[in-house]
Amino acid sequence: MFSFQLTSSDLAPTAARTGVITTARGEIRTPAFMPVGTLATVKSMLPEEVAATGAHILLVNAYHLYLRPGHQLIERLGGVHRFMDWHGPILSDSGGFQVFSLARLGRVDDHGVRFRSHIDGSEHTYTPELAMAVQRALGVDIAMPLDHVLPGDAPLEPARLAAERTIRWYERCREAAGELTTFAIVQGGVHPGLRQWHARELAALDAPGYSIGGLSVGESKEEMWAMTPLVTAELPVGRPRYLMGVGSPEDLVNGVARGVDMFDCVLPTRLGRNGSLFTDDGRATIRNARFREDPNPIDPDCDCENCRRFSMAYLHHLFRNDELLGYRLASIHNIRYLVRLTERMHAAIQAGRFSDFAAEFLSRYRASDETVRHDQKEKWRRRAFETQG
Amino acid sequence: MFSFQLTSSDLAPTAARTGVITTARGEIRTPAFMPVGTLATVKSMLPEEVAATGAHILLVNAYHLYLRPGHQLIERLGGVHRFMDWHGPILSDSGGFQVFSLARLGRVDDHGVRFRSHIDGSEHTYTPELAMAVQRALGVDIAMPLDHVLPGDAPLEPARLAAERTIRWYERCREAAGELTTFAIVQGGVHPGLRQWHARELAALDAPGYSIGGLSVGESKEEMWAMTPLVTAELPVGRPRYLMGVGSPEDLVNGVARGVDMFDCVLPTRLGRNGSLFTDDGRATIRNARFREDPNPIDPDCDCENCRRFSMAYLHHLFRNDELLGYRLASIHNIRYLVRLTERMHAAIQAGRFSDFAAEFLSRYRASDETVRHDQKEKWRRRAFETQG
Numbered sequence: 001m002f003s004f005q006l007t008s009s010d011l012a013p014t015a016a017r018t019g020v021i022t023t024a025r026g027e028i029r030t031p032a033f034m035p036v037g038t039l040a041t042v043k044s045m046l047p048e049e050v051a052a053t054g055a056h057i058l059l060v061n062a063y064h065l066y067l068r069p070g071h072q073l074i075e076r077l078g079g080v081h082r083f084m085d086w087h088g089p090i091l092s093d094s095g096g097f098q099v100f101s102l103a104r105l106g107r108v109d110d111h112g113v114r115f116r117s118h119i120d121g122s123e124h125t126y127t128p129e130l131a132m133a134v135q136r137a138l139g140v141d142i143a144m145p146l147d148h149v150l151p152g153d154a155p156l157e158p159a160r161l162a163a164e165r166t167i168r169w170y171e172r173c174r175e176a177a178g179e180l181t182t183f184a185i186v187q188g189g190v191h192p193g194l195r196q197w198h199a200r201e202l203a204a205l206d207a208p209g210y211s212i213g214g215l216s217v218g219e220s221k222e223e224m225w226a227m228t229p230l231v232t233a234e235l236p237v238g239r240p241r242y243l244m245g246v247g248s249p250e251d252l253v254n255g256v257a258r259g260v261d262m263f264d265c266v267l268p269t270r271l272g273r274n275g276s277l278f279t280d281d282g283r284a285t286i287r288n289a290r291f292r293e294d295p296n297p298i299d300p301d302c303d304c305e306n307c308r309r310f311s312m313a314y315l316h317h318l319f320r321n322d323e324l325l326g327y328r329l330a331s332i333h334n335i336r337y338l339v340r341l342t343e344r345m346h347a348a349i350q351a352g353r354f355s356d357f358a359a360e361f362l363s364r365y366r367a368s369d370e371t372v373r374h375d376q377k378e379k380w381r382r383r384a385f386e387t388q389g
Numbered sequence: 390m391f392s393f394q395l396t397s398s399d400l401a402p403t404a405a406r407t408g409v410i411t412t413a414r415g416e417i418r419t420p421a422f423m424p425v426g427t428l429a430t431v432k433s434m435l436p437e438e439v440a441a442t443g444a445h446i447l448l449v450n451a452y453h454l455y456l457r458p459g460h461q462l463i464e465r466l467g468g469v470h471r472f473m474d475w476h477g478p479i480l481s482d483s484g485g486f487q488v489f490s491l492a493r494l495g496r497v498d499d500h501g502v503r504f505r506s507h508i509d510g511s512e513h514t515y516t517p518e519l520a521m522a523v524q525r526a527l528g529v530d531i532a533m534p535l536d537h538v539l540p541g542d543a544p545l546e547p548a549r550l551a552a553e554r555t556i557r558w559y560e561r562c563r564e565a566a567g568e569l570t571t572f573a574i575v576q577g578g579v580h581p582g583l584r585q586w587h588a589r590e591l592a593a594l595d596a597p598g599y600s601i602g603g604l605s606v607g608e609s610k611e612e613m614w615a616m617t618p619l620v621t622a623e624l625p626v627g628r629p630r631y632l633m634g635v636g637s638p639e640d641l642v643n644g645v646a647r648g649v650d651m652f653d654c655v656l657p658t659r660l661g662r663n664g665s666l667f668t669d670d671g672r673a674t675i676r677n678a679r680f681r682e683d684p685n686p687i688d689p690d691c692d693c694e695n696c697r698r699f700s701m702a703y704l705h706h707l708f709r710n711d712e713l714l715g716y717r718l719a720s721i722h723n724i725r726y727l728v729r730l731t732e733r734m735h736a737a738i739q740a741g742r743f744s745d746f747a748a749e750f751l752s753r754y755r756a757s758d759e760t761v762r763h764d765q766k767e768k769w770r771r772r773a774f775e776t777q778g
Contacts, residue, residue: 041712043712068709068710069705073682073702317429324432325430328433
């Protein structure tokens, strides 16, 4: 059971739209931000705290759960929903991105990809069929196919080969998916023609939804925002579009403006644990001495657990003493901030004033350049082309 | 506003009893375990989670809050209850124990104690008057006086001098306390006559409650349990007795048997963060591979947030991956375990079968020898007698 209903579209010049995804475990209003629970836990938070942020779906990672504790163990224990006690929809990443970035990559060919675990160096072969078996064992609501991911600066020829392979793999994934709703993933690097061709080829396969992969992986923001509308323009209007691994607040606004419906990112929880909190003016660093005695919440407009109850002074105190509660409150705030941002965009789109909203938001928000995957990028870039089979 | 009402006493041979402490912020049923929120946070937990364990009072530490963020800052922000959003009763430790153990101790004389901060080495002079000013600024419900704490193996003569000074300091603390309910602290090391004398002297001063200090500070358990009943026998029946810094499950049972009403300890949260969980059979180490696929809760009789919802397999998975949620769930379980133990003792005392309960509990529970303060002990012992003024 999976369907997507568009509920409104913004007037030109933006491609923003609102919709509702229906799954057996509940509805998801779009635009949607999906908090990341890589290892079947949104770091530091209980499921009801995630739900209280307004998030209706979360993401787990098949690569991580395949390695530890093992998808079969989770299946024997009743599936990932029961394991982590979250009973709303769950989307799983297939592990494609992780296999090609986090693991020690071995041979890649049409059969699949050999890699060594980033945990213990053990050797594994991941295939489209295994990626689907893992996600079926987890019992998720929306699965991703295995895709061939390259760094953002991959030249045209390897990008073309990887995109072609991604189509062949997607067909095998669909075959192996059974009843499991499985999106297609559009690749193609930063090559406009290749991106458009790949999107068209996958559109012809009539997937229930489309992910945009291979962005936010080392290319520039300009390239990312040049590619995204080329892709969404080729995709069927009546299918949800999911921009993988994105975003920051400004990325969500830019993505929605280009017709994206779904986002996920570890940014809110990772930044939260570092004491960096989203506000409409940009990120606030809570350890900064100027917050030492501030009796106000970090964001007076925010209705999260933290902002309703605690002063910046208290949060500053928690971070200054490395108190675990600080990581949790900051994560809650940041996720709520992004979910609330999707709610604000939803209202603006429905009122036909998204363009103004986006312009106002982006002119006020002081963006930070760091992206979450930055630490992985250099390492990955150095070795990525040595290993193409 | 402070009162204590005995509600029942066990039949001999134990001195166990039940009671109710009434404060302006609520009632506390005794025997009571007080979770420790040293820095105005019970590590990893929100106030409502602490309340959900059944705890009716928690403890903060005046020494720590004096150093960071400063008691005056907390006062300007509306007091410690508002700062941390816990609106039930709070008891504060004066910091006597920390000054004499954690800080770099300087000169001690009747005026007070000079020390250097364990955080930044800054120099401070703590006096009975300052200890009370700090606790009044925090706005706690029950305060402790400054006492002169010695290691558990202190010889008679220094122990006698410290005990005498503790009386003089208590009188000054009462003077400085204003309306603030301030217990007296019984010292006297492991010297039976000195302990009895000190308890009698303080009993004559008619304090609203009595703390038993200077135990669980390096002496043996046998010595601790030999001293405790000597003290409680000298104290007025109608005043609550608080055994400071104790306990483990077996310590709670042994303490209640000897007439103790209140306990506090960082053990449940510290052990929780280490993945060590209380059960009636002793501590379970959740990282142990035997829990890897166990679908049951750690304690089938426990009604805590963790045991009602999560399998040992999930908790094992969280700890194996150093997930913050694991620390939190284990802390919740351990605090609930101790609070539930006080509830079980309460029921047994009121039913006149505490003796049997204690015997059964202690014969089943496999105690561990480690105590929380162990890491501080050796360091402290080495230097403690060099610094007596």
